[in-house]
Each structure stands twice: as structure tokens, then as C-alpha cells.
Amino acid sequence: MSEAYRLGLVGLGKIARDQHLPAIAANGRFDLVAIASRNAQLDGVARHATIDELIAAGHGITAITLCTPPEGRYHQARAALEAGLHVMLEKPPAATLSEIADLARLAAEKQVTLFATWHSREAAGVASAKAWLRDRAIHAVRITWKEDIRRWHPGQEWILAAGGFGVFDPGINALSIVTQILPQPLLLERAAMGVPEGRMSPLTASLAMRSGDAPVSAEFDFLQTGPQSWDIEIDTDAGLLRLAMGGSELTLPGAAMQKAPDREYAGLYARFAELIARGESDVDVRPLQLVADAFLVAERQTLAPFEF
Secondary structure (H helix, E strand, C coil): CCCCEEEEEECCCHHHHHHHHHHHHCCCCEEEEEEECCCCCCCCCEEECCHHHHHHHCCCCCEEEECCCCCCHHHHHHHHHHCCCEEEECCCCCCCHHHHHHHHHHHHHHCCCEEECCHHHHCCCHHHHHHHHCCCCEEEEEEEEECEHHHHCCCCHHHHCCCCCCCHHHHHHHHHHHHHHCCCCEEEEEEEEEEECCCCCCCEEEEEEEECCEEEEEEEECECCCCCEEEEEEEECCEEEEEEHHHCEEECCCCCCEECCCCHHHHHHHHHHHHHHHCCCECCCHHHHHHHHHHHHCEEEEECCCCC
8 A cells, every 4th residue: 555645634623523533543545643723632643723834844744634614714725735735625615616616726736636525425325326316217306404503513603604604514415415416407496594683694494496307495404403304305207215314324215224334534535545646636516506506596584593
């Protein structure tokens, strides 16, 4: 096996600790040698306050993973690309479409890898669902993506600020799956969103879309308590396909439910190593385009004030 890529990790919040650190530790292609975080530390790993300090310190780093919120991530990614480093971006890849377009241009210019990740596409049932749908006629699609913001983003005020995406932070996971598995492009027709008084980003959203001739509806809710709902149902000429639990459970017509352990982030790091080795980038902005479209056309309702 070739020598491991020396990796720097920027941002050491909940997603980094819950998902990135275990995936990196289990992947022999990466060696985590430094982090950049204003406050957090990691035993045995060099720490710097900013990405600029991390890059200046050297460490022989060849790649960077950015786990910071989308607001401000453009400047961090640009600094890494300018330094000739390969870059993995947590989803959503940037705060705006123009930012990610410029990063893709810069990565090509510097001849380094840029990987805009969509972790839900690595869920166990997604690839099989895509293959099964390839030759099917699709009649309708229903997305139900409802989770508890206080459980998954405790105290993270940024997520309801301008550029924080609100309920689209989880909702874009569903959009990343359907843009991957549906044979026809997905187009937004109408949208509505509920924004708490005094906040800038929504807690609820409803989308009406179309894929070919098939209507596609999505209901996103950040206030779901109790059991969480991450489900996609697709009516086809061969019966109902159902992806549940964020894509980890797949049920095809007439078959038992298929389920596999969570290896989403393991899949992302395997893909990152593959892209670097091939000298390629992977920057699919279709899920972000749909979110941007929703913010452009949505009817807005003011909800009651929200506090974490």
C-alpha cells in the first residue's frame, strides 16, 4: 500500500468527533497529524487556532478536511487549495453556489482534488436503490425528513442564522439521495418555509418538485421529537421502493427489508483517497441548487420564537 496521506482537520465539533475521527482512524490511507480549532484539542495531535496557522506550520500535510459551518468555509477552502492541498468539504459544500463554483475552478487550476461530500449517498441502501430504479417508470416520490434540532445540533445558534441553512441542513441529505437515485433531473416548482421570529433560517419546509413526469414532494421539520423520520418512498410501475432511516434500510417490492451498518463516513474517506490517487475532483452541486431555488421562491411563514 502507498504511503498514507497526511491529513489536517479543521473544526472539531460534534460531526467531526462523531463521524470524521472514527472514519479517519479506521482508514489506513489517512494519517491525522494536525487540527485547527479555536477551542477544542485532540490528544496526541498538533493543534492550531486557524487553518492559516496549520498550513504555515507545515506538518507535511497533503490534504485537509473542513468540518466547519458553511458560512466562512469558502475562505478556509481557498487557503488550502492555494497551498496545493487536496480538500474534502463537509456538506453543504459552501454557503453559496458561486463560492463552490470558484473553489472548483481553483482546484482545477491548482491540479488538486476537491471533494464536495454528501454522506447520505454512502448509506447502505442508496446504490442498490439507484440500480433498481434505473429501468423503472417512476410515478411519484414522497420525502419525509423530520428530526430534533435540539438533539442533533444542541446550542448551535449558527444553524438558524443567515447562511446556516436551518432545516435544510438535514433536508439537503434527502435531496442528495434523490438527486443520486432518480433517473430524471429534479426540478423545484413550489416551496414554503417556516422561519421562527427573530431568526433567519427555517425550522420547517415543504417542497413540490418534479422528476420527469413524476411529482416529488418533500416535508422537512426540525422540531420532531421522539422517533426521527428520514424516509423516501417511490411509487413505480413495479411497486413501492422505500428507503428508511436515512437510506440505511431498503425495501423493494416483494422482498424483505435490507439493512447494513452505518459506514457513510468510511465510504467518504475511501472515496477521497480514490479521488486523490486518480487526480480527480467530485463536486456535485445539485442538492445545493435545489436549496438555493427553495430560498428564491418559497412562501414564508413566521413561526413562534425558538430557543435551544
